[in-house]
Every structure is written in C-alpha cells, then in structure tokens.
Amino acid sequence: AQSVTQLGSHVSVSEGALVLLRCNYSSSVPPYLFWYVQYPNQGLQLLLKYTTGATLVKGINGFEAEFKKSETSFHLTKPSAHMSDAAEYFCAVSAGGQAGTALIFGKGTTLSVSS
Amino acid sequence: GAVVSQHPSRVICKSGTSVKIECRSLDFQATTMFWYRQFPKKSLMLMATSNEGSKATYEQGVEKDKFLINHASLTLSTLTVTSAHPEDSSFYICSARAPGGTEAFFGQGTRLTVV
Numbered sequence: 001a002q003s004v005t006q007l008g009s010h011v012s013v014s015e016g017a018l019v020l021l022r023c024n025y026s027s028s029v030p031p032y033l034f035w036y037v038q039y040p041n042q043g044l045q046l047l048l049k050y051t052t053g054a055t056l057v058k059g060i061n062g063f064e065a066e067f068k069k070s071e072t073s074f075h076l077t078k079p080s081a082h083m084s085d086a087a088e089y090f091c092a093v094s095a096g097g098q099a100g101t102a103l104i105f106g107k108g109t110t111l112s113v114s115s
Numbered sequence: 116g117a118v119v120s121q122h123p124s125r126v127i128c129k130s131g132t133s134v135k136i137e138c139r140s141l142d143f144q145a146t147t148m149f150w151y152r153q154f155p156k157k158s159l160m161l162m163a164t165s166n167e168g169s170k171a172t173y174e175q176g177v178e179k180d181k182f183l184i185n186h187a188s189l190t191l192s193t194l195t196v197t198s199a200h201p202e203d204s205s206f207y208i209c210s211a212r213a214p215g216g217t218e219a220f221f222g223q224g225t226r227l228t229v230v
Contacts, residue, residue: 042224043222090159102161
C-alpha cells in the first residue's frame with residue numbers, strides 16, 4: 001500500500017530564504033508523486049508532479065522537487081521564499097501506483113514566511 | 116489546465132436536513148471523479164471514487180447511505196450528505212480525471228457547516 005509522510009507540520013522561513021519541505025513515500029510499485037498547495041478555504045493547486053523520466057521536476061512559482069528512489073523522498077524546494085508562498089502544502093502519491101488514480105495525501109506542512 | 120467547478124462553495128444547513136454538493140468538469144469529460152473530506156488542520160481523506168454510469172466505490176469507514184454519490188453524466192458528480200449532523204461539518208473537495216488522463220484536477224471545495 002502507498003503512504004506519504006511529511007516531516008514537519010510547520011516550517012517557518014524568512015522572506016528570501018530557502019524553502020525546504022520534506023516528503024517521504026512508501027510504495028510497492030513505481031510511484032507517481034505530487035505536490036499541491038492550498039490557501040485557506042480553497043481547493044488544491046498542483047505545484048508539480050513526477051510520473052516518469054527526469055527526477056528533478058520543476059513546477060510553478062519557482063518550486064522544484066527531486067525524486068530520489070534510494071531515499072524514497074520527494075522533497076520540495078524553492079530558492080527564495082516570497083510572502084505569497086505562505087500556505088499549506090501537501091505531498092501525495094497515486095494510490096495503486098497509477099497516474100490519474102485517487103491520491104494518498106500526507107498530513108500537510110504549513111509554511112509561514114516572515115518579512 | 117482543465118477546470119473543475121464545485122458548488123456551492125459554502126453551505127450552512129440545519130441538523131437533520133440533506134445537502135447536495137455538485138462537482139462539474141467544465142472543459143473535459145470526466146469518467147472518474149473522486150470525493151475527499153478534509154478536517155481542520157488535517158489532511159485530505161479519500162471518501163469515494165465514482166465512475167460515470169456505475170456505483171461509487173467507498174473507502175472503508177465511509178457510510179455509503181449517509182454520503183450518497185451519483186455520477187450520472189460525464190461532466191457531473193454529486194455528493195449528498197443525508198440527515199446531516201454537526202460532526203459532518205467539514206471541507207469537501209472533489210477531483211475529476213479525463214479518460215486516459217494522468218492527472219486529476221481539483222474543485223475549489225465546499226465548506227459544509229451543520230448547525
């Protein structure tokens with residue numbers, strides 16, 4: 001069965017600092033991995049996804065993530081935080097190991113950005 | 116990207132009444148739709164998977180008689196919370212996938228408050 005663990009329920013950074021949100025997964029099949037951002041009382045916006053191919057994935061708003069099979073990780077990074085990045089971030093893996101299926105979500109990480 | 120519209124965005128209902136939430140794929144046909152529930156400060160929990168023209172598949176622990184899901188067309192799925200109680204208050208989010216698609220797109224969510 002697939003599962004996702006997000007290390008750190010709350011991360012605080014200063015504006016302009018590096019953002020690192022950690023995600024580890026467990027999957028019995030090659031995983032499809034996703035990062036989503038959620039603003040208060042809104043749905044989910046896809047930041048980036050890994051399906052196959054290049055392990056360094058670039059997404060929207062300057063975010064990127066690297067799939068590391070040996071570490072079963074898919075950490076999300078951004079070189080320089082912006083105030084508008086403050087939100088809830090969810091890492092997810094496709095249930096059943098197929099693209100387009102239901103997602104198994106981590107518990108989320110709240111990112112705070114201070115000026 | 117594809118657009119999924121969820122309606123209403125917010126609803127307040129009295130305990131014992133039923134509430135219907137709609138999920139529409141606006142610019143693509145969705146053979147599969149997913150319904151999630153999000154508790155405050157918690158991750159998203161998959162409630163059920165609905166396939167057009169067939170019965171929904173509910174996750175373990177989700178009461179199918181309480182959360183009625185109908186996917187009568189390729190662009191519309193509905194979730195009806197029957198005989199709602201305060202403990203049903205939550206944020207409900209749907210997502211939809213096109214045939215052969217590798218990504219499911221999320222609606223903006225519905226905040227249900229039962230008083």
